[in-house]
Amino acid sequence: MPGNSISDACRELHRARTKRDLATIAFREAATYTLEDLQALRGTIVHELRHIPAPYRKKLYPKIIEQIFGTHHALIVFCREGRYDREQGMLDAKFGEFCAMVDRTCLAEQDDTEAKRTLLYYLLAAFNIFVLGLPGHPVGTPFPGGQRVEQRGGRYICPIRDKEDDVDTSICPYCPAQQSDVTEAARTAR
Numbered sequence: 001m002p003g004n005s006i007s008d009a010c011r012e013l014h015r016a017r018t019k020r021d022l023a024t025i026a027f028r029e030a031a032t033y034t035l036e037d038l039q040a041l042r043g044t045i046v047h048e049l050r051h052i053p054a055p056y057r058k059k060l061y062p063k064i065i066e067q068i069f070g071t072h073h074a075l076i077v078f079c080r081e082g083r084y085d086r087e088q089g090m091l092d093a094k095f096g097e098f099c100a101m102v103d104r105t106c107l108a109e110q111d112d113t114e115a116k117r118t119l120l121y122y123l124l125a126a127f128n129i130f131v132l133g134l135p136g137h138p139v140g141t142p143f144p145g146g147q148r149v150e151q152r153g154g155r156y157i158c159p160i161r162d163k164e165d166d167v168d169t170s171i172c173p174y175c176p177a178q179q180s181d182v183t184e185a186a187r188t189a190r
Contacts, residue, residue: 005032006115009123010103014096019089019131026123026131027079030072033120041068041117056144063141070138071124084131091130098126098174105169125171136171149177 009029016022045064049057078084102122109115128134135156141149147159158177 006106006109006112006119009119010099010106013099013102013123013126016091016095019091020084022091022095022126023075023079023084023131026075026127027084029123030075030120033072033116037116037120038069038072040113041120044117056142059142063138066138067136067141068121068124071128072120074132075124075127078127078131092174094174095126095130098122098130098171101169102126122171125174129171129174129176133176135177136175147180150180 009025012025012029013022016025042065045061045068049061049064052060102119106115106119106122109118125136129136135149135158137149137158139149139151139156143149143159145159149159150157156175156177157180158172158175159180161172161175161177161179163172
């Protein structure tokens, strides 16, 4: 069973009411991760992608690295530069559901190290989705079939948005992206 630090972090997340609260909590928690922790997470990603066909893996890997390491860096810079002071808005109503999912997922992990990595993934996703209003997967993230997460006219479009209920631990139900029109995506892919 994961240690108290995971439980404490989950309780802190539940207490967040504003974007500033969430940014502060995510920053405080993310700052406890070392470079070695981040590199171990990278190793986990490489391991998980090993069965994906090489051409798709080569396109997907940089976006996953951006999702984790780019967001980690953005969070640190955001808070160190005091940008969170401008984020006074209330959190989306879905945030409570997100926290409950994080609790279930992290506290179900039998391994403390894996629980800690899982928590980092969700903290970074929460920062992107609930504080910055960005999609859970970066713009340009490819999916099978050649479609990608896109930004069009200030909206985020995702080809798998309607699959949000397929995985209990998915960040998709909380993502601000809208489902792409498959026929429109097929036309623009040509």
